[in-house]
Amino acid sequence: MKRSKIFKYKYPILLVVIMTSFFTVHIVRAVTAVSPEPGSDGDPVVSQSYVDHKISEIGAKLETANTTISDLTKKLTEAGEKINKLTAANETINKQLxxxxxxxxxxxxxxxxxxxxxxxxxxxxxxxxxxxxKAISGTYGGLSDITAAQSADLTTGAPIALNHLLLASRDDGRGITAVKGCWLIVKGTYKIADK
Incomplete structure (x- = not known):
């Protein structure tokens, strides 16, 4: 007996149907595993008010950041001005020196x-x-004899020892009077007065 053409392809068609079903089930499972269902823990649903609240929070943070940047820019400008003033003052001092x-x-x-x-x-x-x-006292004291074994405050009329270092701490009339001709070495400012 001859087999009909329909039965000739019976097993291969059945195999194709089974394989197609198998792959379809696995593809559906994979797709549902990749994209979670809306409203689940994987893809929560949020309200419009929640989204608006988050947007306003971000806007507030941006505004705070802009304010901070503005404050820092102002402080940098002020610091630059102070640096310019100090630089000018330094140049003046260097010129004076x-x-x-x-x-x-x-x-x-x-x-x-x-x-x-x-x-x-x-x-x-x-x-x-x-x-x-001899020493001359000033309004607030005499000359300091720095070389003396025990520091001395030389007042008016006190004899001055040779090679002792004397210091006038103030510009208040302190100095020395030559009893007879003498040589000094002086560092600093002074005036010479006759008798």
Whole structure:
């Protein structure tokens, strides 16, 4: 007996149907596993008010950040202005330092004749090298004898020892009077007065 053409392909068609069903089930499972169902823990549903609230929070944070950036920009501008002022002041000071005579930072030899007075400025240093001289007190005290074994405050009329370093701490009339001609070395500002 001859088989009909329908039965000739019976098993291959059945195999195709089974395979198609198998793949369809697995594809559906894979798709549902990848994209969670709306409203589940994997894909929660949110309300419009929640979204609006989050957007307003982000807007507030951006506004705060903009305010902070504005404040920092203002402070940087102020700091730049202060730096410019300090730079200008520094240039002025450097210019003034260049104009100061370097000799005022060195000991200079000076001769006093008998009866002449040396009135020292603030921070002036004096050393009697030869001759004889006496101290002159100022309004607030005398000359500091730094070389003395026990620091001495030399008041008016006190004899000055040779080669002792004297310091006038203030510009208040302190100085020395030459008893007879003498040589000094002086560092700082001073005035010479006759008798």
């Amino acid at each position: 260049k104009e100061i005579q370097p000799d005022s930072f060195k000991f200079q030899p000076l001769e006093l004749k008998a009866g002449q007075k040396l009135l020292a400025g603030a921070s002036t240093e004096i050393v009697l090298r030869s001759g004889s001289a």
